[in-house]
Amino acid sequence: MRLVLEHVSKTYDDGHGHDVPALDDVSLTVEAEELVALLGPSGCGKSTLLNIVAGLLAPTSGGVSFEGHAAPAHPTAMVFQEFALFPWRTVQKNVEFGLEEAGMPAAARAREARRFIELAGLAGFETKYPHQLSGGMRQRVGIARALAVDPAVLLMDEPFSALDAQTRQLMQEELLAIWERTRKTIVYVTHNIHEAVYMADRVIVLSRRPGRVLAEIPIELERPRAEAMMAEPAFAHAAERIWSLIKEQARAAVRE
Amino acid sequence: MSEDRHVRIAVEDRTRFLIRREHRVLRVLALVALVAAWEVVARAGWVPVLFLPSPLGVLAEGRDMLVSGELAGHLAASLKRLVLGFAVGGGLGAAVGIAVGFFSIAEAVGAPIIAATFPVPKIALLPLLILWLGLGEPSKVAVIALGVFFPMVINTYTGVRQADALLVRAAVSFGARRASVIRKVILPSALPMIFAGLRLGAGTALLLLVAAEMIAVESGIGFLVLHAGNIMATTKLMVGIVVLSLLGVLSHWGLNRLERLAIPWRT
Numbered sequence: 001m002r003l004v005l006e007h008v009s010k011t012y013d014d015g016h017g018h019d020v021p022a023l024d025d026v027s028l029t030v031e032a033e034e035l036v037a038l039l040g041p042s043g044c045g046k047s048t049l050l051n052i053v054a055g056l057l058a059p060t061s062g063g064v065s066f067e068g069h070a071a072p073a074h075p076t077a078m079v080f081q082e083f084a085l086f087p088w089r090t091v092q093k094n095v096e097f098g099l100e101e102a103g104m105p106a107a108a109r110a111r112e113a114r115r116f117i118e119l120a121g122l123a124g125f126e127t128k129y130p131h132q133l134s135g136g137m138r139q140r141v142g143i144a145r146a147l148a149v150d151p152a153v154l155l156m157d158e159p160f161s162a163l164d165a166q167t168r169q170l171m172q173e174e175l176l177a178i179w180e181r182t183r184k185t186i187v188y189v190t191h192n193i194h195e196a197v198y199m200a201d202r203v204i205v206l207s208r209r210p211g212r213v214l215a216e217i218p219i220e221l222e223r224p225r226a227e228a229m230m231a232e233p234a235f236a237h238a239a240e241r242i243w244s245l246i247k248e249q250a251r252a253a254v255r256e
Numbered sequence: 257m258s259e260d261r262h263v264r265i266a267v268e269d270r271t272r273f274l275i276r277r278e279h280r281v282l283r284v285l286a287l288v289a290l291v292a293a294w295e296v297v298a299r300a301g302w303v304p305v306l307f308l309p310s311p312l313g314v315l316a317e318g319r320d321m322l323v324s325g326e327l328a329g330h331l332a333a334s335l336k337r338l339v340l341g342f343a344v345g346g347g348l349g350a351a352v353g354i355a356v357g358f359f360s361i362a363e364a365v366g367a368p369i370i371a372a373t374f375p376v377p378k379i380a381l382l383p384l385l386i387l388w389l390g391l392g393e394p395s396k397v398a399v400i401a402l403g404v405f406f407p408m409v410i411n412t413y414t415g416v417r418q419a420d421a422l423l424v425r426a427a428v429s430f431g432a433r434r435a436s437v438i439r440k441v442i443l444p445s446a447l448p449m450i451f452a453g454l455r456l457g458a459g460t461a462l463l464l465l466v467a468a469e470m471i472a473v474e475s476g477i478g479f480l481v482l483h484a485g486n487i488m489a490t491t492k493l494m495v496g497i498v499v500l501s502l503l504g505v506l507s508h509w510g511l512n513r514l515e516r517l518a519i520p521w522r523t
Contacts, residue, residue, distance in 0.1 A: 086441070088519075
């Protein structure tokens, strides 16, 4: 499935009758099996864009569509920054949630969920509740829950930004390994330049509010990615280019 | 000051006075001491038995009433009213609370009505309920149900409103429709508040039970207390009071157990 965004704009009402533009004419295409990072300074509307793609928010104008041979049961599934796990459900039941809503019988659901629990490295934690898990383990549940519904596109909204730096690094590795195995199309929102360059095939740099596409930067690093690649000139080059694009914008965001 | 003296200062835990110890022995001792003092005062004959029966006397009377079946009869009548009223009021309260919390139309209709009616002391409604429903059981059950209904409605409503919007969005993103969102997200979110409502309701229910049983009934703990008072059977009266306090303690304990079973994800 390829994901196509055409001239997507979003304007919020700030509650005082003023229109606040969040996204301005964003057009982009994500190809099947591509891992695309959406990157921008805070307040650039990255999460807004992701929510529009997920159908959780209506754009003011423009449209989002999926192109492929058959309509998928789940066009998208979301991995949330704050995990958004159901505290009253065990790991197993959290991962089963989407399948449950799709009406899958209990036995098949349990089997299917088990597969993704193992894929996400959660084996042995099936009966634990979210509060009994560390942040990294919680987000593994978030990832397993999203993958379990077999979405055409996996949407990740700053999935590791609530984790400490070391855990984040490990989770990036883990996600890349999962991607190598599943070849899911992924749209990955982040404000971390190194993370974006390390993970993505293409980094889409957004401007500050209202978010516009500043540049699309293809990352010329081989797959599978390895930590050693961070020392390669291509890595440094891409990171510098992105930083130079958003530096002024980030500075303005700080002053705001 | 020119002299450079060597100083050594040990750092002490400055929060020591904030530590709260449990004092387990003292807890039991205080209660035992009170009852013992009461026993001594009663036995010494400083106060007539009519005003202050001894704890052991009350215990003996309670045992006699238990053996004769008198206590069981009163207790059964009270429990029946209590359980019925609690079930009706609690069930309706939770249902209305969810509706008012979730549906904007129900909120527009229900919220002002609830706000206007909940400050009314429910005991004041008892004569009205008797007028409507007669002197029999229905008016007793209804006043208890009313007393439980309001704390339940308000707590459930608050619990529903406090449900995490992110979790609702997450559920919707995974395909949940309205019924699923209510059952799988809103309801479990509101459960702790619902239990708080049940606990508030339990206290109110006991109060209203005793009040209702003081009017035109021949059975129940409330009747026992009033009747014993009228005939100056102070020991019996005390038995009634002890049973009522036991009911209060037991319902609190039972609800706590139930809550732990119903909300296993709580730390």
